Amino acid sequence: MKLDDARQEVERLRREIRRHDIRYYIEAQPEISDREYDMLYKALQDLEAQFPQLITADSPTRRVAGEPLKTFPVVPHRVPMLSLDNTYSHEELEEFDARVRRLLPGEKIAYVVELKFDGVSVSLDYEKGKFIRGATRGDGTQGDDISGNLKTIRSIPMILERQGSATRMPALMEVRGEIYMSRRAFELLNKQKEKAGEPLFANPRNAAAGSLKLLDPKLVAGRHLDAFFYGAGAVEGHAFETHHELLAFLKDACFPVNPHWKLCSSMEEVLKRCDGWEKRRHDLPYETDGMVVKVDRADQQRRLGFTSKSPRFMIAYKFPAERVTTRLEEIEIQVGRTGTLTPVAHLTPVFVAGTTVSRANLHNEDDIARKDVRIGDWVMVEKAGEIIPQVVEAIASRRTGHEKKFRMPAKCPACGSGVVHDPEEVAIRCPNVACPAQMKERIIHFAARKAMDIEGMGDVMAGQLVDAGLVRDYGDLYRLRKEALLKLERMGELSVHHLLKGIEDSKTRPLGRLIFALGIRHVGSTAADILSRRFGSLEKLRRAALEELTTIDQIGPVVAQSIVDYFGSAGNQKVLDKLKGGGVVFGETATARVSDTLEGLTVVITGSLEKYSRLEAEEAVRAHGGAAGSTVSKKTDYVVVGIDPGSKYQKALALGVPVLDEAGFERLLKRAALKNLPKNSGKGA
Ligand code: IVH
Numbered sequence: 001m002k003l004d005d006a007r008q009e010v011e012r013l014r015r016e017i018r019r020h021d022i023r024y025y026i027e028a029q030p031e032i033s034d035r036e037y038d039m040l041y042k043a044l045q046d047l048e049a050q051f052p053q054l055i056t057a058d059s060p061t062r063r064v065a066g067e068p069l070k071t072f073p074v075v076p077h078r079v080p081m082l083s084l085d086n087t088y089s090h091e092e093l094e095e096f097d098a099r100v101r102r103l104l105p106g107e108k109i110a111y112v113v114e115l116k117f118d119g120v121s122v123s124l125d126y127e128k129g130k131f132i133r134g135a136t137r138g139d140g141t142q143g144d145d146i147s148g149n150l151k152t153i154r155s156i157p158m159i160l161e162r163q164g165s166a167t168r169m170p171a172l173m174e175v176r177g178e179i180y181m182s183r184r185a186f187e188l189l190n191k192q193k194e195k196a197g198e199p200l201f202a203n204p205r206n207a208a209a210g211s212l213k214l215l216d217p218k219l220v221a222g223r224h225l226d227a228f229f230y231g232a233g234a235v236e237g238h239a240f241e242t243h244h245e246l247l248a249f250l251k252d253a254c255f256p257v258n259p260h261w262k263l264c265s266s267m268e269e270v271l272k273r274c275d276g277w278e279k280r281r282h283d284l285p286y287e288t289d290g291m292v293v294k295v296d297r298a299d300q301q302r303r304l305g306f307t308s309k310s311p312r313f314m315i316a317y318k319f320p321a322e323r324v325t326t327r328l329e330e331i332e333i334q335v336g337r338t339g340t341l342t343p344v345a346h347l348t349p350v351f352v353a354g355t356t357v358s359r360a361n362l363h364n365e366d367d368i369a370r371k372d373v374r375i376g377d378w379v380m381v382e383k384a385g386e387i388i389p390q391v392v393e394a395i396a397s398r399r400t401g402h403e404k405k406f407r408m409p410a411k412c413p414a415c416g417s418g419v420v421h422d423p424e425e426v427a428i429r430c431p432n433v434a435c436p437a438q439m440k441e442r443i444i445h446f447a448a449r450k451a452m453d454i455e456g457m458g459d460v461m462a463g464q465l466v467d468a469g470l471v472r473d474y475g476d477l478y479r480l481r482k483e484a485l486l487k488l489e490r491m492g493e494l495s496v497h498h499l500l501k502g503i504e505d506s507k508t509r510p511l512g513r514l515i516f517a518l519g520i521r522h523v524g525s526t527a528a529d530i531l532s533r534r535f536g537s538l539e540k541l542r543r544a545a546l547e548e549l550t551t552i553d554q555i556g557p558v559v560a561q562s563i564v565d566y567f568g569s570a571g572n573q574k575v576l577d578k579l580k581g582g583g584v585v586f587g588e589t590a591t592a593r594v595s596d597t598l599e600g601l602t603v604v605i606t607g608s609l610e611k612y613s614r615l616e617a618e619e620a621v622r623a624h625g626g627a628a629g630s631t632v633s634k635k636t637d638y639v640v641v642g643i644d645p646g647s648k649y650q651k652a653l654a655l656g657v658p659v660l661d662e663a664g665f666e667r668l669l670k671r672a673a674l675k676n677l678p679k680n681s682g683k684g685a
Contacts, residue, residue: 006051010059013044017060018159022254025155058130058158063151068216072144077123078174079233081137083309084292084316090271093293096315097267103312104300112243113273114261115281116290116316117228118205119180120212122150124229129160129169136212149212152221153179155256162252174233175255181208182286185224202356204287226286229255242296263296274317281319290318307643308608321382325395326350328379331362331406333413337441337519339429341408341419343368345391350381357381357389365408366426372396374403412437433571439466439473442519446474450525451517452509455502456495464488474517475575477503478582510615511587514538520566522559530554531563533618533628538586542567542576553631598626598668602635606649607642609662620669632657640665 001009017040024030024037041060048055055062087093100109123143124134134150135143150156160169181189186204193200201207211223229250232240240246244263251257260277264270274291281288295301295313304313330346343362350357360381362368371393373379378398383389411418412430414437419428430438443462447454454477465471470484480503485496509517515538516528523531534552535541541563549560566572580586603621605614605628612620617640618628629636632651639652640660652659660668 001047001050003051003053006047007054010044010047010051010054013040013047014059016040017044018157018161021060021154022157026254026256060158063154063158064217064221065151066148066217068218069148070215072146072215074138074142075133075135075145076142077135077138077140077233081121081123081140081143081176081233082306082311083140084314085307085310086290086316086318088318088320093271093274093315093317094267096293097270100295100304100313103304107300108265109300110242110296111264111267111270112247112261112294112296113264113270114230114292114294115258115277115284115288116292116318117178117180117258118287118289119178120205120209121176121178122146122212122227123233124150124156124175124177126160126169126173126175128171131156131158146212148217149214149220150179152217153225153227156227157254160253168237169253170235171237173235173238175229175250176231176233177227177229177255179208179212179225179227180204180286181211181223181225184285185226189223203351227256228258230257230261230292239298241298243294243298243301244296278319288319290316292316308610308613322352323380323382323392324350324352325378325380326357328373328375328377328391328394331368331375333409335412335414335430335435335437335441337438337445338521339412339431339433339435339438340422340427341412341430343406343408345373345379347379347381347391352381352383352389355383357383360389360391362391364426365406365428368406374399374405376400376403414438434472436466439471443471443474443477445519446477446517447506448517451513452506453513454499454506456499457502461499473575473578475578475582478507478579478584507582507584509585511536511538512615514584514587515541518566521562523563527555527559529615530630532587533622533630536587536622538576542573594623596625598624601626601637602629603627603638603640603668604629604632604636604648604652605640605642606632606652607645609640609642609665611662611666617665624669638665638668 017037020030020032020037020040030037044059045061048059048061085096087096097109101107121137122134123137125132131147131151133145133147134156135145135147137143151158162169181204183204186201186207189207190200201210207223208225211220211225214220214223230247232246240249244261247257247261262273264273270293274293277288277291293315295304301311301313304311306312327348328345329348332344332346334342334344336342343364345360345362347358347360362373371391373391373394377394379394380392381389382392408428409419412432412435415430415432415435417430417432417435420431422429432438440459440462443457443466444459446452447457447462457477462471465477465480465488468488470480470488471477480500482496482500485491485499486493491499510532512525512529512532515523515531516525530552531541535544544563544567546560546564549555549563550557552560555563598621603626605617605621608614609617621628632639632648632655634655634657636652636655636657638658638660639648640662641649641652642662649659651657
């Protein structure tokens with residue numbers, strides 16, 4: 001065959017194969033038998049082998065191609081991939097509708113209601129109708145380039161050919177959707193894994209995510225992943241006027257679009273739709289965790305805009321908690337960082353609301369007695385979305401008489417100390433501050449993401465350090481040496497380096513996080529932030545008297561006493577000295593003064609701002625010499641109001657305190673046009 005003839009034949013075969021792919025993978029209506037399809041495929045393979053110069057990256061034979069990667073390159077998203085706000089009830093959905101209508105007064109609103117697929121979100125780039133690359137969501141602004149893996153998914157088109165209309169393809173289009181694994185494919189995969197003696201995936205979503213992380217496309221091809229597309233990021237050379245038009249376009253361009261979307265003209269209709277799918281969702285061959293409600297018109301979407309995290313024109317409606325029954329096999333006692341003993345149920349593993357549950361918190365003895373839960377009982381377990389599973393009740397009718405009542409132990413299971421009853425609470429505590437279980441938990445808390453955020457320092461590491469006697473308190477973390485760490489089990493050069501770097505990086509965390517990390521009883525992250533604002537350094541907080549603490553708004557007498565107790569302990573003072581000696585910044589250097597323009601003024605921030613996080617805005621106030629308040633009173637000079645402001649906004653209006661929007665806040669910081677700003681006299685309105 002001549003090259004020109006071969007080229008024509010190759011193109012014809014590719015067109016045929018693409019057409020049959022769509023019939024098979026998108027429309028589920030094959031026109032030819034598998035054998036006939038295989039023959040077309042083989043013919044193309046043979047020709048490409050004979051004329052390698054005709055091979056193109058988007059040829060159907062190239063879907064599974066390329067060598068395994070070492071890592072995925074990182075690619076930016078042109079338009080960020082945001083997340084969705086969640087709602088859990090009809091009321092919350094109605095509030096969403098009310099908010100939309102408030103922002104678009106008098107306008108007709110139509111919503112598209114879609115299923116919410118429980119998979120992995122991806123963004124695919126098409127240039128002039130050709131697949132260029134595809135990436136995971138990553139941190140929203142950039143993700144992993146998983147093109148090779150995505151290409152193995154046969155329902156994802158490599159070339160866009162519109163069926164219905166003659167309109168040209170957009171010059172560039174980011175197409176957004178969800179990669180998922182059907183229940184069937186999931187079961188198949190786990191069966192294979194079981195046979196091979198490999199660990200199983202807990203649910204289809206984890207299986208899809210795990211498969212997309214594989215570095216070898218050949219392995220991914222065997223995972224039977226699939227996709228639904230429901231959105232677009234950047235689009236050049238085309239504008240969609242409505243969301244339903246976008247869905248129709250995607251379908252016409254042969255993307256897999258889920259057929260169960262509906263255009264609704266009222267919230268009543270939306271709610272009905274959500275309720276309907278809540279009942280029927282288990283009939284679907286794939287998993288859903290809720291519905292997504294989207295304002296249809298693009299101009300209205302634009303005017304509604306975005307908060308810092310999510311669009312204001314769509315919202316997720318999560319299906320309510322699922323309940324299942326399982327056996328309670330054993331009750332184990334956990335010792336917390338303050339010594340509290342907590343009973344934890346060991347359950348026969350059961351799949352509920354997307355994950356396999358094998359443990360649940362039983363809180364305390366009173367709670368167990370109230371629910372009359374016994375060891376060996378069949379129990380009802382509930383799990384709602386991201387919330388931790390709970391044992392709701394025992395199923396008394398299924399008792400055999402062999403169930404055992406549970407009593408809290410008289411001794412700490414970790415150190416053997418006699419337990420004490422906390423008079424203020426129902427809790428039972430281990431009074432031994434040197435109890436290794438408590439030490440571990442204190443270290444875990446200190447290093448946690450919301451606290452000092454020490455990378456490489458998880459539960460296992462903390463346990464190892466305490467057990468090896470290297471760490472007795474969190475002050476010791478800053479004295480760890482490489483040589484000692486290298487002697488620990490499973491610790492090589494690389495992991496030691498990683499851990500020490502994590503510890504080093506944590507030295508400059510903001511003061512609020514440091515205070516939270518100390519684990520002072522009753523001081524959560526909110527109270528820690530309030531204290532950090534008020535005192536500006538740990539040294540000052542360390543010396544604060546009870547009287548001073550109790551004058552702070554939102555710090556009650558119990559919290560104040562707990563703070564004084566913490567700093568009153570000689571042991572804790574030693575630990576603090578270790579932190580300081582180890583180089584942990586106590587906050588004195590936190591905010592560098594930029595100007596004195598806000599000297600003597602108190603500014604309160606409420607709601608979320610577009611350009612600043614709450615903490616950043618408050619830092620900015622302090623940097624200009626002002627005080628950042630946490631509550632609005634007559635003494636407040638300005639209240640800065642962002643999106644979704646809380647009651648502080650109402651209070652500002654009631655008290656006549658001047659209110660600024662974000663632009664006004666920036667002017668205030670710059671002192672530009674400040675003459676136009678009214679200043680509160682401090683006497684109130
Ligand atoms: S629209 C701002 N539509 O749910 C992002 N998302 O919880 C909005 N998801 O990251 C995307 N089904 O991965 C949209 N029909 C659907 C969806 C859907 C599932 C995922 C998506 C998103 C996550 C947010």
